[in-house]
């Protein structure tokens with residue numbers, strides 16, 4: 001299989017770009033912040049509750065004095081990834097870039113919370129590979145498609161059913177549920193308050 005344009009540029013650049021070792025390490029930065037950096041990776045269908053939970057989690061962590069940052073799919077797609085669509089290839093590139101950004105933020109000593117559908121298992125596994133053991137915490141925000149479609153907070157499922165939006169996750173684009181996530185939050189069975197509590201307990205930050 002031939003290289004994608006992204007892979008080709010990566011190969012071209014690699015030959016002449018040399019890694020510079022910084023004077024401070026991740027451990028130094030983490031110590032200065034008094035915390036253990038982590039990447040809390042939320043994955044789930046559109047409308048499953050990723051953004052709602054990620055925001056609540058970030059507020060709770062900040063109240064505990066943690067230094068955090070939230071990376072959310074909708075927002076990142078307005079800036080860094082605004083040239084990407086919803087094809088399988090673009091979703092893979094979206095997750096690749098976001099996971100590299102999350103890695104930089106973890107290197108900066110932050111507790112990073114990400115909220116992306118991240119539908120492909122291989123892409124989430126590749127993201128995990130960027131981190132040290134225990135740094136990457138995969139959270140499956142679990143709600144059945146019927147429930148997400150009933151919620152339809154942005155009216156997107158309705159548009160997908162009408163054929164106005166193509167390649168919509170769960171309708172005409174696949175979602176591969178995690179097989180061994182560190183945490184599962186069932187947002188159809190539990191109310192928001194319970195889910196936030198379970199999430200905070202589950203991630204062990």
Ligand SMILES: Nc1ncnc2c1ncn2[C@@H]1O[C@H](COP(=O)(O)OS(=O)(=O)O)[C@@H](OP(=O)(O)O)[C@H]1O
Nearest residue numbers: 046047073086091094116117118119166167168169
């Ligand atoms: N075709 C299609 N399928 C799924 N979602 C769509 C689509 N088109 C637009 N949207 C909106 O984009 C948000 C998903 O972006 P992500 O970056 O999280 O997607 S992915 O991880 O690359 O699959 C997603 O946000 P959430 O609803 O918060 O999940 C939608 O608001």
Ligand SMILES: Nc1ncnc2c1ncn2[C@@H]1O[C@H](COP(=O)(O)OP(=O)(O)O)[C@@H](O)[C@H]1O
Nearest residue numbers: 046047048049050051052153187190191192195
């Ligand atoms: N237990 C729950 N946890 C999270 N969201 C919930 C829960 N119960 C109902 N909701 C609602 O479901 C919707 C989820 O939307 P959102 O957080 O934008 O999902 P996503 O980011 O996965 O697309 C919101 O309207 C939220 O109020």
